Amino acid sequence: MNLCWCLVLGPLLVMHLVTAVRLELNGKNTSSLLQLNISETASLKCEVFDNTGDEELIWYRGTRQVDVSSNDNVNISQVCVYPLSTEDNGVSFICLLKRDNTVKLSVMLDVRFTPILEGESSVTVEVGKNAQLTCITKANPQAEMIWRKNGVVVTMEKSRYKQYLDSEKFQLNIDRVDKKDAGNYTCVAVATDSNTTETKNFELVVEDKKDVLPVEAIAAAVVVGALIILFFLFAKRETIFKPCMKKREDTSL
Template sequence: MEKPLILLTILLPLLHETTAIQLLMNNASYDNRINAKLSDNAILRCEVINNTANEDLMWYRGTQQVDIKSENSVNISNVCITEITAEDNGVSFTCLLKRNTTTKLSVQLNVLFSPKLSGDATINVEESKTVQITCGFKANPAAAMFWRQNNSVFTLPSRYKQDMTSDILQLTIEKAAKSDANNYTCVALTSDGKETTRVFQLIVEDRKPGLPIEAIAAAVVVGALIIAFGLFARREKIFKCKKNRETAM
C-alpha cells in the first residue's frame, strides 16, 4: 500500500498545478467578443493566473501564428491591432499556454461599420440578350438590401430575377428590351433607417445584325464547288504525270 500512496503524493501536486493554471483575456476568463470601429486600434491582453512558475504564451490570428517578442510572451502578453478594417470582422485571436495548448482563450472582433456598396456603375447589353447587374455589399450590423428603378421601388417583371448571397445582390434581366434601359439603385437600409445607395446605369444597345442563314449556306456551297472544280482541274495533270512515269519504266 505504500507505493500507491507515494505515487499519489507525487502526482496530486502536479495535477493540481495543471488544473489550477488559468488564462484571462482582457480580464475575462471565457471566450468573448469585443466591439470595434473602422480605423480603431485594439489591445488584447492575455495573462496567466494561478501559476507557480513562469509560463510562455502563444498567439494565433485565426489559424496563423502571431509573431511576438520573447519579452512579450512570459506570463503576460499583449497584441495590438492597428487600423482595424472591415476584413477584420469576425476574426478570432487566440492566446494559448505554450506547454499545454489545451489551455487557451479566444476573443472575436466584432467590427461595426456602415454599409459599403460596390460594382460597375455602367452596364451595356445588346437588345434581346441577358444581362446581370451586380451590387456587392458589406455591412455590420446587417442591412436590408433591395432595388429601386429610377429611384422608385418596383415590382419585378417576369423577365427579372433577383438573387442575394452574403455579400452580393444581383438583378438578372432576360431578353433585355429598350424599355429596360434605366437607372437601377442598389439600396442598403440599416435598422436605424439610414440608407446607403449605389446607382447602376443600364444601357440597352441595338441588336447587331448577324449573317442570314441563307447567305451562310450559299457560302458553304460555293466553297465546296470551288474545291471540287480545283480537284477536277488537277485530275488530268495527275493522270498525265502517272502515265509518263509508267512509260518511262
C-alpha cells in the same frame, strides 16, 4: 479545475491540492466575442492564473502566429489591433500556453461598419439577351437592400426581374432585355442599426440586336462553294490534264 492527490507517510495521510493553470482573456475565463466599431482599437490582454512558475504565452490570429515581444509574453501578454478594418471582422485571436497548447482562450472580433458598395457602373447588353447588375456589398450588420430604376423601387412581380442577395453581393437579373429596360439603376443599402443609407448608381445600356449570319447559312455556303469548285474542275478536267498527258507522251518517245 482543481485536482487532489494524497501522499502517505507512515501513519500520516497528507492531502495536497494541485491547482491547474488557467487563462483569462480580457478578464473572461471563456472564449468570447468583442464588438467594436471600424477604425477603433481592439485591446486584447491575456493573463495566467494559478501558476507555480513563469508561463510563456503565444498568440495566433486565425492560423497565423502573431509576433510578440519577449518582454510581453510571460504570465501577461497584450496585443492591440489598430485601426480596425473590414478585414478584421470575424477574425479570432487565440492566446495559448507555449508549453501546453491545450490551455487556450479565444476572442472573435465583431467589427461594425456601415455599408460599402462597389461594382461595374455601366452594363451594355443587346435586345433579347439577359442583363445582370452586380452590386458588391459589405456591411456589419448586413444591410437591407433594394434596387431602384430611375428613382422608383424595382418590384420583383415582373417575371423577367429577379434579385439575388448573399453576404458579398446584391444582383438584379433581367431576362430577355428590351429597350424599355434601359435606364439608371440604383443599389440602395440601409444599415439596420443606424438607418445610414448608402447608394451606388448603375447604367444599363440596351443596344439593337446585331445582325449575325446564322451558322447554318455559313455551312451551307461553304458546301455550295466546294461543290461549284468540284464541278468546275470536273468540267475542265481535259483542259487541265491535257498538257500533262502530252508531256508524258513526249517523254515516252
